Amino acid sequence: MNAPAPPSPAAPRARGSLRLRLLAGTLVWVVLSIAAAGWSLSQLFRDHVGEQFHALLASHLDQLTAGLALDAQGRPQLTTAPADPRLARPYAGLYWQVDRIGGERGALRSRSLWDAVLAVPADALADGEIHRHRVTGPDGATLGLVERSVRIADADGGGESAWRLLVAADEQLLQEPLSRFAGALWLALGILGLGLALAVVVQVGVGLAPLRALRRALARIGSGEARRLEGDYPAEVMPLVDEFNGVLAHNAEVVERARTQAGNLAHALKTPLAVLANAADGRDDELARLVAEQVGNARRQVDYHLARAQAAASRLPGARTPLAPAVDGLVRALRRLHAARGVELAVAPLPAALAFRGDAQDLQEMLGNLLDNACKWAVQRVVLAAERDGRQLVVTIDDDGQGLPPERRQEVLRRGVRADEAVPGSGLGLAIVADLARLYGGEIALAESPLGGLRARLTLPAAD
Structure with missing residues (x-):
């Protein structure tokens, strides 16, 4: 039962590296998890910012509704102007407009619109109902818009008129915080990913350290520096070490028994060969010469195969x-x-x-x-x-x-x-x-x- 010679370091690996498998599998999982977390957080923040954006528009729409009234000539006017200063700066990105339903469009509008008029789809609005749209505004900017219809009694009390109230804002106001958040988020996730990757590398290195120690111990056996595996190994590896040391001990026992049996067989054969040689010695007939020749052949065969048997049994691992x-x-x-x-x-x-x-x-x-x-x-x-x-x-x-x-x-x-x-x-x-x-x-x-x-x-x- 002979232990095979240790493979050369240059020998090709029969299978892939366990270290690379663990690293690749864990790192792929980390990358996928971080990508999924980044996408999910981006979507959650986008939804949150979108809701805040439309909530701001709805708030301005409420202010516009509360301050809208008609003068003596039946023209719309604001009793209370919205407080946001952007509404007073031309093309500032925040706008409001009042249209007469079925009549004049842009009858009253914010200074920020300057000479532009917002165009919205001609959809049917129930009183007080709010609709959302995306429209093109000044300078071709894409606007998020909310609208509401209200009815206002005429000043003379003779009837009422229907009005469409519009509040819009440049969606760039929405994209800017999203872009800033996305940049900060992916930077943070990238740093987290690098930290996790480093932790994975360290963990795999620490986890596989006992196997590297085991490989070095096996190399010492192969090079003749040791006869058995020595060292302190984790509980998961010690059964393998104990089994291997048991195999080495059994191998040594089998080798020694084989050597002893080969020697005993050689001595058992040499005795009758010596008796035959002595019986043929001193005689000069053909039978004596034949016996002497065959005894010599038999002795050479015994010596040769004894040497081979002892050599084959001597290849113990760790021999130096x-x-x-x-x-x-x-x-x-x-x-x-x-x-x-x-x-x-x-x-x-x-x-x-x-x-x-x-x-x-x-x-x-x-x-x-x-x-x-x-x-x-x-x-x-x-x-x-x-x-x-x-x-x-x-x-x-x-x-x-x-x-x-x-x-x-x-x-x-x-x-x-x-x-x-x-x-x-x-x-x-x-x-x-x-x-x-x-x-x-x-x-x-x-x-x-x-x-x-x-x-x-x-x-x-x-x-x-």
Whole structure:
């Protein structure tokens, strides 16, 4: 049960960002709510101002009605003039007019009309009834108008006459407060919207902070800095953290059990193989040779698959192996092993930060096989160097031996293939290295060495 390697930061996202989803959804709702509130408030204020506008006209109409009388000649006159000073200024935007129904239009009018006369639709008016109209006034201005019909007794008492009373005002008087209110309203709502947007951004950032912390904790596991998720998380996230830590613990247990079972199986097989080898040893017949050959094949198969099983079981998340200590131990052992041949095993300076994202035993298995192979083929010198290339750890091992022709370099990476039967070995070393590297997402490549022999270039995942 192996944990998958963490994805590269450059890998494309399978789904959209949760942060962007929350921000977009909330901000769209805020914008729509503010727009609806602005429109509603504008309409309410427009209705209110409209009612106030017509209430003002009705008030002037009442004053005009109260002050209207007829003189001795039956002509209309005002006993009390309306108090609004705009009615005395030409084209001031507020007007009144008195028409005789069925007779003279503009028989009496405000000074503000100057020489203009208001024209209204010829509708039927009941006594005292008020009608509203929109008409064109002086200078082409649009006016809001209210009208009423009244009957006034003649001065001689011989009868009565019907009169139409008109009061009008420029609708610009209505639009100006609406425009001022709309400007102030949308400015206020805009500031409110910016404040809400900032609050949404902060809220989403604070709300998703535990997930960012969780992502960093997972990255530490992937880079080998930690073996389990650590940290204090909200109650909604802790069950996920506990479950994941439980999976990691179970995974480690399964890995250890797999390693133990692989080792037990190998030892169980080696014992009967040793008995068969001893039984065939010392005999020179065809059966003995066949048994020895098959025992050797079986031993190579056991060694190969044991190494693979242990490697596959070792890919625990959080594994991190510094490179320099592993190389130092191998170099010391191989220098003693090949001291009789006088091979110089040199190591280029290794930065302390270089580390392999994997198991120490697997790293030693790969480097040990490559170094041992290089020492077997070298004439005098073997050089190991390492560097980090992005997220990869690159180890190169050069020797000054006879090298390999290009057509054989891929062949020797296959299981059981040996470059020279005269050189001791099972032909499994490079194959095991190639399999281990592939299990970790790396590779082994062979090329010509600057020293004249063979270069082995091992690429593995680097730990942070």
